[in-house]
Amino acid sequence: MEEFKPCPFCGCTEVSDNDYIQEQQCHQCGAKTIVNNWQTRPIEDALTATIAQKDAEIERLRVALNEIIELPRHILLERKHCFTMINIAKQALEEVNDD
Numbered sequence: 178m179e180e181f182k183p184c185p186f187c188g189c190t191e192v193s194d195n196d197y198i199q200e201q202q203c204h205q206c207g208a209k210t211i212v213n214n215w216q217t218r219p220i221e222d223a224l225t226a227t228i229a230q231k232d233a234e235i236e237r238l239r240v241a242l243n244e245i246i247e248l249p250r251h252i253l254l255e256r257k258h259c260f261t262m263i264n265i266a267k268q269a270l271e272e273v274n275d276d
């Protein structure tokens with residue numbers, strides 16, 4: 178038997194499934210769907226994909242910041258090396274913005 182996703186309105190995981198009329202209904206709040214589309218969540222799926230993309234972008238920027246932080250101290254303190262840091266940050270931002 179297929180396991181149903183939690184109710185999008187109350188989070189309840191108890192869902193009744195009526196095969197005869199192709200209807201699923203939440204036990205707690207009574208929300209129901211027709212034609213077996215309880216498992217179809219286009220907005221939730223799109224948000225999940227967006228969150229994964231944003232997490233990847235944050236990770237890329239975190240790596241760039243760590244690269245800058247971990248530069249040898251003499252590079253961090255010398256003004257002439259600020260282009261090194263700017264280029265690391267610029268590269269990361271370009272990669273993130275390409276998505």
Ligand SMILES: [Zn+2]
Binds near residue numbers: 189205
């Ligand atoms: Zn519910």
